[in-house]
Amino acid sequence: MITGVIAVVLLLAVAAYACAGGTDYGAGFWDLTAGGAERGKRPRWLIDHAMAPVWEVNNVWLIFVLVIMWTGFPRFFQQVFTAMWLPLALAAVGIVLRGAGFALRKAARRLAGRRLYGAAFAVSSLLTPFFFGAAVGGVASGRVSQGTEASADAWANPTSVLFGLLAVATTALLGAVFLASDARRFAAPDLEGYFRRRALGALAVVAVLAVITLIVTHGDAPHVWHGLTHGAGLVFVILAAVATAATAWSLIRRSGTWSRIASVGVVASAVVAWGLAQRPYLIPTSLTVAEGAGAETTLRWLGVVTLVSILLVFPAVALLYWLDTHGELESLTDADLRRGGAGDEG
């Protein structure tokens, strides 16, 4: 019972990271495609401005996913990290480059420096989600099992590649949707249109890739395919399809709030559908949730820790997002940092 609860917590944490982190990576994707220094100036300005207060929070979700994995399902963690060594190592390197690039770009003054950090930030925004997606694809297609050594086959296969591409496409979708409504918040109507067009394009790519993925998994990952086309998994697949239509509709109707909700709905339903399709396995078809679970006491305490933290963290996160979307959070400028007091001699 508690094992199932923690498995659901893990799945929800993955979904949260896919949505929050995804939005963040998506902003990097559009940074990469924004064009030269002059042409891309305004989109990049918006990306910097909109992401700054929340990007760290968005990325902390990943740490939860890892912690819940190794505390709740230690054997699963061990097998995944052994078999998926290369993509996960590359994702880790991507995370360093990306975080450092984003954090340091703001502080860099010269164009050359900004270009270098910007490039590091943008390229790794593309690679990191791809490798995460590839690792998930390897798990979904059952290519990881007890004693699987690190090998290219585990992540360089049709399902993995498609999952990787799908991950990149969904981050692009989320990024564009959120930036479009940020543009409205920052009173930049031209950028709103700019990102809305890109959001619609990304949505189309996501839809096409999703259909191809479904076809490919039929042969390549039969257990997951069966789960996606039957029962609870199917419900969430349908939900994801409905959310896709809703996203398209609200983007065309220019409803910022609804397009945000709908696009998050697409990604969250897709992740949940994948998780439910894997039931009762953590790794189809070699490691079940029950087999991979850690000690029951630990799981119970993990549940308690999660509950307590939800009570503490949710109000804080809600406050942060509320303050952020109401324009209450603004970074200090140099002018602020030199104001007053400095001149008085003691």
Add this chain to the structure above:
Amino acid sequence: MAEVPAQTLPARSLMAFTLASHIILVPLGVALPLITLIMHGYGLRRGDATALLLARRWSAVMAVQFAIGVVTGTVLSFEFGLLWPGLMGRWGDVFGIGFGVEAWAFFLESVLIAIYLYGWRRLPPRTHFLLGLPLPAVALLGAFGILAANSWMNTPRGFSLDAAGNPVDVRIWKAIFTPMFGPQYWHFVVAMLVTAGYVVAGVYAVGWLRGRRDRYHRLGFTVPFTVAAVFTPVQFVLGDAIARQVFQKQPVKFAAMEIVWETDTHVPEYLFGRLHPDGSISGGIRIPQLDSILAGFSPDTKVTGLTSVPASDRPTATQATIAHWAFDIMVGIGSVLALLALWYAVVWLRRRRLPASPWFYRCAAVAGVASVVAVECGWITTEVGRQPWIVYGNMRVAEAVTSTRAGSLWIMFGLIVLVYVLVFAAFLVVLLRMRTRWRLADTADGTAAEAPETDTPYGPRSAALAKGAPGTRGADDAPPGGGRP
């Protein structure tokens, strides 16, 4: 030890490198919020613009530091899986709960830090300060989680082993509150406060030595230095207590730290020196009887030697020498810092002012770097002294290491070193450039009214946003001039 796989060296080097880098950022992450909030509170209470300016600038440093810390911290959690899958697979559910606490605390910290950093302009002063106030507590909670996990690796318990040697019957409370937890935790927390205090104060000590003796520099020096100086003697007592705990709970580690070869009474203390595989010691300063006295307050105290366990269960002579040197350097730095704190206290109590001697400021300027070195040494002592165990007495490092080829690990190591060197160099450049900008601003137009809210630390945002948004009219969803009380 022929059975050590080839992966162990690169894996261990990579882990050591990433941890040693991350640990430089930890004091600022754990203790800088506290120091900043003290300054912030002081500024609000006294209406002191200089104090508020310092607090604002420190929070800008905090922003860059925290961003880099998030990144290096994430890399560490990946490395648990990439480098030590054996450790996590077998023991993850026994000691992982500490990380669970840490992860949530860290999440809360990143939320609160975001609100604090980006709230200066728009939030009412009191609300802004109060929202920042939980930060130090959350940082302590995060440290709790990490230290619970590390101290468990030193004195593991809270489980039984089944016939196959796998842990069963996990008892969480026992696994969190292990014998080494208390000593390690308090020693660590105080080390972070002391280090952050000396690092920040050191910056202003340098300014003082270069002739910048305005109130800005005096305040910037006094507040962090006082925090550090108050905690330095506390750390001295805690450090002594933890060494004695190691003597009780991990006698072989203690033997390595003090390079004691044979179990004996009346054991001499060596300052530095080098242990050879045959048990002889070359170099160093030998003080008769002192080790026994320090360990148990009497020369008759029996100190366990390295030879009390088989060679495969204890650190090698080289490892013992490393742990010993790291330990001695840490204790040495701690002692000198205690003298510095004493100097400060004596002058303050007798004359009610800061010491005037330039030597005091020279020492204070070095204290920041020295305390970072001490932190690194403390970490080396505890990690190297534990060898060859990753879980003391239960699992060797060699059993936990990944099966990925050593070559791949070396490539990853090279890549990470390269990236980290770039990241940390850029981090330093950014800090130095911020400092230069501020200094130029202070000398050039410190009194010039540049922003509309020059007179108050808080205020509306309208003008600056227009400046930040190229080509827009910079409108905002707040009413124009919507200043707060």
